[in-house]
Amino acid sequence: MTGAQFTLNDLRRILREAAGADEDVDLDGDIADVTFEDLGYDSLALLETGSRIEREYGLELDDDTITDAETPGALLKVVNERLVTAA
């Protein structure tokens, strides 16, 4: 997976696999700057999501990195930075 890009669609898929999606939320909408809290994800959902990102992309993210990212956009940014470093 080295050199891969982590896209919003990748995150959407992993969120659904890891923690499902709230029926009141349109995960396919413009969610990059919506907080995870407003999307219905708690810290445990984000830990599980982070764990799946690590497995899939061969990264190590510490728990704070994941939970400090308050929005999908912020999480994309930090994951892609790590992907570049790893490459």
Added chain:
Amino acid sequence: MSVRTVVTGIGVTAPNGLGTDDYWTATREGVGGIGEITRFDASGYPSRLAGEVPGFVAKEYLPNRLIPQTDHMTRLALVAADWALADADVRPQEWSEFDMGVVTASSSGGFEFGQGELQNLWAKGGQYVSAYQSFAWFYAVNTGQISIRNGMRGPSGVVVSDQAGGLDAVAQARRLIRKGSRLIVTGGVDGSICPWGWVAQLAGGRLSTDDRPDRAYRPFAPDAAGHVPGEGGALLVLEDADVARERGAHVHGEIAGYGATFDPRPGSGRPPALERAIRVALADAGCEPGDIGVVFADAAAVPELDRQEADAIGAVFGPRGVPVTAPKTMTGRLYSGAASLDLVAALLSIRDGVIPPTTNVTPDPAYGLDLVVDAPRPAAIESALVIARGEGGFNSAMVVRRPRNNRAEGSQER
């Protein structure tokens, strides 16, 4: 004790019926739900039958956020809680969150979920273990998930005493009502029909190895040879009777009395303590033995335990002195789910004036029990006794009573 505790809501997920109406229709008529295990390949195990809840598709009832984080038995519990609250006509969001609590019983936790994560751990490594393993396998998970889903933040807990837990949880809920909680969701929904759960139950030595669904679990039969496990159970909504009346709630009945004892150490020579639990429950309810219209037996189907239970019932009620039934022959033993489901059967027996049968059993006359077999028996019942024992020495007994001032159609004022 001036506070009376009443049941205002019932939710059932049972092997012979999903939902209270399906369960009760089947149970009255003696229709069982025991069959070959479908939840895993049990062909290589000495016991291959179980009571599985039919037709349960979790996604039809629960938000998909809850699916990745819940064991099968927790999903059953969440749905049973939803149904109990709907039956009670309670919308939790309209209540103060600290006025409501949850007390459930558990015997094992979410073992199917836990087994999957342990397999991930050993086969793939720790990073493949779900973050939700942190609570999904745990004894207290049903209480926690029901609390979170319904915003119930008052006094809550979990009781672990095997089969007795289904009554012990309700008793704890009654204590909380007496201390001022307005509403407690309580009871048990259980199940661990997965290889990990199965080997643990096999090791207990009490499972029937008969492959015939109508022969495998026959308590009080001369050749009783163990039980069939099942999954599911019942959750109840309990309220202070005055609070229930103020809001015009329909009342199913009263939790009138409870007793719990613990057996003496094996080899002590002292008698088992079940009889005392029954007497304590009757005294707590202000009942004489003659006030009890039916006894729902624990029905272990292990000869020594059947003998102990028959002796206790005989000592309190006299030989063939009270109708006894064990509709759990239709569901299998549901562990912590069993006794709260029996409470439901008891309440509906009182409502409908009918005792559901113990199926598949021709009782050994030596037990001296008036066991209701083959067909439902009409009976005017004011109070019923439910008995539940947990492996390791737990004995519990609970009296439920016809509601007073019930505004339901056809009921009598007292």
